[in-house]
Amino acid sequence: MDFKFFKKSKATLLFLVVFSAVSLPVFYHLVKVDKKLKVYNPVDVNPSLVHESIKHITKDHTIADFELTNQNGEIITQKNYKDKIYIADFFFTRCTNICIAMAYNMSELQGFYKDDDDIMFLSHSVTPEIDSVSVLKEYALNKGVIDGKWNVTTGSKKHIYDLARKSYMAVIEEGDGGEDDFIHTEQFILVDKKRRIRGFYDGTDKKDMEKLKEDVALLKEEYRGK
Template sequence: MELKFFKKSIPTFIFLALFSVVVIPVFYQLLKVDEKLKIYNPADVNPRLVDFSMKHITKDHTIADFELTNQNGEKITNKNYKDKIYVADFFFTRCQTICINMAYNMGELQNLYKKDTEIMFLSHSVTPEIDSVTVLKEYADRKGVIDGKWNITTGAKKHIYELARKSYFAVLDEGNGDENDFIHTEQFVLVDKEKRIRGYYDGTEKEDMEKLKKDILLLKEEYASQ
């Protein structure tokens, strides 16, 4: 009786085995799709971070074209970041508070991905009138910045502040980039190869840096599967 039951069960066992081989990988792939990072548009961000002129945008937001100058006096534009995943932040060289941890954490990321040609970094000075190319060069040398990997930039103040407020949504303060305007933020912003925002992170917190590393991996996997 038991032998007869076992013989009848063999086709069922074979079916279950084949089902597991075929369905489980498919199910795993479906789960991986759900792990894709969010694409941030103005409507998805804290309204206090979004310039009034941008709040109506619900899709297809990208970082605006930019033109800056790096620590070597080289012109840096969005073309330098074409087909790159990058992390952006806003800092100033005389900062003695959050910028210290931010620079350390950005340096750690740079060293972690220094051989990864897909990943780059971009820092914008919020005191460009003070942070000249010479000042930025000295700062970059102190922080171990790798040329071509991490651009420490200066430029027109109105341009940088507009990027912070209308492209990256990185600051809470309102302003127009004039001489009395000043922004200060700990935000690291993850940007994909299409210039879309894919994540925000506190650049002073270790936990957020670990999340950023995981999100960069997810983003790389997303591109690898295309």
Template sequence: MIRTRINLLLAFVLIGVGYSCKEQLGNNKKAAITEVTKLPYFNSADFTPDWDTKEHRIPNFSFLNQNGERITNESYAGKNYVANFFFTICPGICPKLTSNMSLLQEAYKDDPDFMLLSHSVMPWNDSVPVLKNYAVEKGVNDAKWHLVTGPKEAIYDIARNGYFADEDFTKTQDPETFIHTENFILVDKQGYIRGVYNGTLELDLERLKRHIEILKEESI
């Protein structure tokens, strides 16, 4: 946990340096963004930032969304997106996570290249009809944000080995551990992890928005 935080802090400091350069090069803003400011890649569960190596990509997945539609990697091909993990009857952090995902939905409602993906970690409760009711209650835009359910094994596997979202599993290697994470994971158009954020914190949400803008500039 400490090592992960240190690595992320290092990444954010270096990204901050990129922002300073961007401000100094006010007459060449685009050059500053594309040549100096860039997000790192995260290829392992310890979230060590790497600005050059692209090793880890989100593995293939197939789940059902709130409308009973099959959602796969192809549904997010060519899109930057934020993924998280939740369950509908969660009384703790999930309401805040969903609220902040809603803020992202509103902020990027007119951006066709940005999407959201929320995985239920309690699929035995969160059936398609349950997710649909939750989506309606929370104002989910079906075209922008998929709430997905599926076999527990598949969801837990992609959480742990795809998004590196379960720090407890990293430490214990206990497959029976219930996943309950506050992480928002930023994934680029090619399926690479480019950032991780505490989805309950307003400061991290603003930092996430800045990083989304960097990804948008990277692809220009």
């Protein structure tokens, strides 16, 4: 037997074991970093969806403070979503096209995250003058909305439209929330615990709903790593 060869082989094997032990965790860490979700600022979004007043913002964009009324007549503010990941959308109860698929998919997501206290949902009516508390209550019952998990809200039209355009960057710039102003969007928006936008999804598309779930998992992993 060639003992010199044996010694070299043993040394090579030992080197590979040590190299693997050191490099694999580093590689895993790099992969994890690469998978971190993007934080969206106005400059990252299609300009047609961004209000003129915020187009210059390159960092630290967050959802503005809000005050809305939910299906139970309760005042809902950003404090209800403190330290929560949430999914937001814009709808109206009389909608007979995209809102049907959106409501179904939001309900499916609610069921999927039913026992996850980190996840909440927030729907904003774009016809608040029609969608009163009683109308929203009936809608919530029909859609299986879980109180405390999913708030279906109404409020000042201008306030809601400002949120849609200046906070969520979810709709094409049209009007200022006046009487004849109307917005309609299929977007679901993923918001993190710091009120930052981390993703946009087509609320009528099943594949996008699966992508949203994957992104929520990544976001939760991001918080676990801190």
